[in-house]
Amino acid sequence: MKVAVFSTKPYDEQFLGQANQEAHQHELTFLETRLNETTAALAQGFDAVCVFVNDQVDAPVLEKLAAGGTRVIALRCAGFNNVDLKAAERLGLAVVRVPAYSPYAVAEHTVAMILTLNRQIHRAYHRIREGNFALDGLLGFDLRGRTVGIIGTGRIGVEVARIMRGFGCRVLGYAHKVHKEAEEVGVEYVPLDELFAESDIITLHCPLTPETHHLIDAEAMAKMKDGVMLINTSRGAIVDTGAVIEGLKSGHIGYLGLDVYEEEGDLFFEDLSNLVLQDDVFARLLTFPNVVITGHQAFFTHDALESIAHTTLGNLSEWEETGQCANAVKA
Ligand code: NAD
Numbered sequence: 001m002k003v004a005v006f007s008t009k010p011y012d013e014q015f016l017g018q019a020n021q022e023a024h025q026h027e028l029t030f031l032e033t034r035l036n037e038t039t040a041a042l043a044q045g046f047d048a049v050c051v052f053v054n055d056q057v058d059a060p061v062l063e064k065l066a067a068g069g070t071r072v073i074a075l076r077c078a079g080f081n082n083v084d085l086k087a088a089e090r091l092g093l094a095v096v097r098v099p100a101y102s103p104y105a106v107a108e109h110t111v112a113m114i115l116t117l118n119r120q121i122h123r124a125y126h127r128i129r130e131g132n133f134a135l136d137g138l139l140g141f142d143l144r145g146r147t148v149g150i151i152g153t154g155r156i157g158v159e160v161a162r163i164m165r166g167f168g169c170r171v172l173g174y175a176h177k178v179h180k181e182a183e184e185v186g187v188e189y190v191p192l193d194e195l196f197a198e199s200d201i202i203t204l205h206c207p208l209t210p211e212t213h214h215l216i217d218a219e220a221m222a223k224m225k226d227g228v229m230l231i232n233t234s235r236g237a238i239v240d241t242g243a244v245i246e247g248l249k250s251g252h253i254g255y256l257g258l259d260v261y262e263e264e265g266d267l268f269f270e271d272l273s274n275l276v277l278q279d280d281v282f283a284r285l286l287t288f289p290n291v292v293i294t295g296h297q298a299f300f301t302h303d304a305l306e307s308i309a310h311t312t313l314g315n316l317s318e319w320e321e322t323g324q325c326a327n328a329v330k331a
């Protein structure tokens with residue numbers, strides 16, 4: 001198939017190119033630009049369009065793609081909150097994704113954030129380089145015996161649970177349904193309010209849906225322990241950033257780890273170091289010593305990129321050969 005790959009970074013070209021050479025024969029055209037209403041014209045005549053988390057795949061864009069002959073949208077990620085699935089269905093466009101690549105990559109990054117925030121590694125790193133060997137302000141706590149609340153206990157959530165159980169934590173879970181594997185790992189399912197009230201660390205692993213939009217708002221935070229650690233490696237808009245800033249200012253939120261951010265589309269994946277930061281909310285977040293932010297890099301391991309590339313191209317091959325795909329997402 002002729003595939004227009006949007007938002008291409010050098011690593012996308014490397015891993016998709018290699019997987020294509022090994023097992024597929026698609027004709028890949030790599031475009032650095034993001035997909036939006038203006039750039040959709042670049043996909044004219046391409047059977048498939050391959051997109052990532054911050055590409056705009058709403059109704060106006062899908063209409064342009066369909067008019068240009070595109071028949072499949074291949075997401076090279078798990079989340080599909082940026083795609084208007086109803087519009088895709090109406091236009092006869094298939095949408096396929098990579099439901100699971102490496103849950104370990106995201107789970108391990110989540111735990112890296114927990115350890116960094118707790119033991120203040122981000123601050124210690126700078127102190128030591130400046131010759132400041134004082135320990136004041138770097139006091140951490142033992143993870144053993146602490147309670148971790150996991151919202152969304154699917155593929156990633158269960159791996160976080162497994163690791164945190166290894167540290168000797170009590171792990172509470174909240175999800176749409178009870179996952180047997182999570183229970184086997186030792187997750188105790190509780191109502192959401194109980195998870196909020198009892199957890200020392202709360203970590204988000206549910207998808208962004210209308211139901212989970214701003215799930216963590218001022219009201220939810222009021223139910224949490226003083227000094228709670230909040231981690232979001234899922235999708236930015238699950239957390240109300242304005243409310244969390246108020247929580248940080250009052251000290252109610254003791255630690256915040258973010259790999260995703262509500263307005264990340266204007267920032268992440270680009271080198272903006274020569275420009276003036278225009279996002280005042282993001283700038284405020286950067287002022288807190290107890291906040292660690294990474295730029296949507298939780299998925300970014302060699303193993304995950306290899307798996308993403310193979311599944312993405314496999315999805316396209318399957319769809320081309322059978323007109324169906326096991327990894328299709330429907331409205
Ligand atoms: P999954 O589908 O295996 O699990 C999702 C879990 O969320 C399930 O337990 C489900 O029951 C639960 N859930 C769904 N709706 C819910 C709701 N309204 N309230 C509470 N729980 C709900 O997904 P996964 O593979 O574990 O991925 C989880 C999320 O992680 C993805 O949706 C994606 O947004 C995010 N993600 C982030 C990165 C990154 O690089 N930061 C990478 C991959 C995935």
